[in-house]
Amino acid sequence: MRKPPEGLFARLLDGLTDTCTLVLDQDQRITYANLAFLKHFGLEWQRIARKPCSQLGTPFTSAQSERLGFCPTELGPYYPGRTILTREQGGRKLFYEVTFYQPSDDDAGPWTVCTFRDVTHRFNLESQLRRLDELERNLIQASMDGIIVNDLLGNILIFNQGAARILGYSPDEVIGKINVNRLYPPGVAHEIKQKIYSPEFTGPGMLENYETSVRRRDGTLAPIWLSARILHEGDREVGIVGFFRDLSERKRLEEDLLRSERLASLGKMVAHISHEIKNPLTTIGGFAGQLERLADLPDEARHKLKLIRQEVQRLEKFLGDLGTFTRATPARKVLSDMPALIREVAELMEAGFKERGIAFQLQAPENLDRFYFDPEQFRRVLINLFKNAQEAMPQGGTLTVGLELLQDQVRLTVADTGHGIPPEHLEFLFTPFFSTKEGGTGLGLTICRGLIEQHQGTIGMDSEVNRGTTCIIHLPLGNTP
Structure with missing residues (x-):
């Protein structure tokens, strides 16, 4: 009959049910094995008592794929403090948390306590949790929507690739470094939090399909379109998760549709007005020209007739611009040479440049191949931009046109060294009928934008007062007829 050694410590070991315990003497002979050890490994005390532990075989495998038995390969206070070994049984892989410990060193020499805990269930649960956690992370990262999780203080804990794409930050720049309040305009984050807790919206603790805005990098x-929820651990609030979708493209399409509808209505009205006005204008201009050519006409009268003729021409140009603005002509794209077109337009305006003392420069890469665009439409764009630059430099300056290849795009810049545009005017430059020039129609840049958008391109302005203005155009190289 198995009889445990004397002492409280041994009796405690014998009472353990979830830990298999083996005690070895200094010669690594088995002096004690608790009931849990014998039952778990299917051994009998009479067969193993006082036997070398090496006779129990090597049923375990280490993380380094070594075959190991029940005996420690080294002796020390802890060898090792804790390790994980595996064992095959009935086609299953079992996992054990193993420790070897020397509690004392008496006259009989050191004796070693070996413990083996079956942690297979815990290990499998942890593996499943790791797999679920990995799946969850992959789903979060793969989402096209932005996902941000922050604690109750606003510290960002999760920032997925969708959020990075919309906001322009990398996750490393944000997680643990930026408060969520910085991602919104002033006061908006606090307002959103109030709405999440308010019962007046979706319900306390959540906010659904709320339209707001975020601040990019x-x-x-x-x-964006935002949905948010409070996160809980039990009954305790621990944070907020927000899901948001970029509405920029939808807003742009809505604005384009609204603009198209307005232009269609305006186009009908303009066609009627132009018909009713052009004929009288032609008559007025024709008679003014005839009277101006009379030989005995006083100088003052001749000057007034000249003014009448100039105003008629200005009105005719305005009606022409208005017609172009309201009547979008499809782009007729052909394989064309952009640098050659720029030189052609610059040569056309060379006299005006020289008169004002303006130097012209073209900076273009030699490897820029011809690509598809409508040369007539872009001639209008370049003439308009060159005229704007010329009028911005009445005392002379430099007009620099640059072309740059950007992967699948061409970047065209038109930069002057003129008086610049005040910041408060920049956002209105492409608004119809807005002009900073005396006598301007306010349609030139609007028409330019429409022509460039027909090429799936973009146009923008960067300006600094007394330093100059740069117009930036991006055109896709993939344009086809």
């Missing part, structure tokens, strides 16, 4: 605002 470059400072610009992006319209």
Whole structure:
């Protein structure tokens, strides 16, 4: 009959049910094995008592794929403090947390306590949790929507690739470093939090399909559609998760549709007005020209007739611009040479440049191949931009046109060294009928934008007062007829 050694410590070991315990003497002979050990490994005390532990075989495998038995390969206070070994049984892999410990060193020499805990269930649960956690992370990262999780203080804990794409930050720049309040315009984050807790919206603790805006890394605002929920651990609130979708493209399409509808209505009205006005204008201009050519006409009268003729021409140009603005002509794209077109337009305006003392420069890469665009439409764009630059430099300056290849795009810049545009006017430059020039129609840049958008391109302005203005155009190289 198995009889445990004397002492409280041994009796405690014998009472353990979830830990298999083996005690060895200094010669690594088995002096004690608790009931849990014998039952778990299917052994009988009479067969193993006082036997070398090496006779129990090597049923375990280490993480390094070594075959190991029940005996420690080294002796020490802890060898090792804790390790994981595996064992095959009935086609299953079992996992054990193993420790070897020397509690004392008496006259009989050191004796070693070996413990084996079956942690297979815990290990499998942890593996499943790791797999679920990995799946959850992959789902979060793969989402096209932005997902941000922050604690109750606003510290960002999760920032997925969708959020990075919309906001322009990398996750490393945000997680643990930026408060969520910085991602919104002033006061908006606090307002959203109030709405999450308010029963007046979706319900306390959540907010559904709320339209607001976030601040990108470059400072610009992006319209989003936000849903948010409070996160709990039991009854305790621990944070907030927000799901948001970029509405920039939808807003752009809505604005384009609204603009198209307005232009269609305006186009009908303009066609009627132009018909009713052009004929009288032609008559007025024709008679003014005839009277101006009379030989005995006083100088003052001749000057007034000249003014009448000039105003008629200005009105005719305005009606022409208005017609172009309201009647979008499809782009007729052909394989064309952009640098050659730029030189052609610069040569056309060379006299005006020289008169004002303006130097012209073209900076273009030699490897820029011809690509598809409508040369007539772009001739209008370049003439308009060159005229604007010329009028911005009445005392002379430099007009620099640059072309640059950007992967699948061409970047065209038109930069002057003129008086610049005040910041408060920049956002209105492409608004119809807005002009900073005396006598300007306010349609030139609007028409340019429409022509460039027909090429799936973009146009923008960067300006600094007393330093000059740069117009930036991006055109896709993939344009086809």
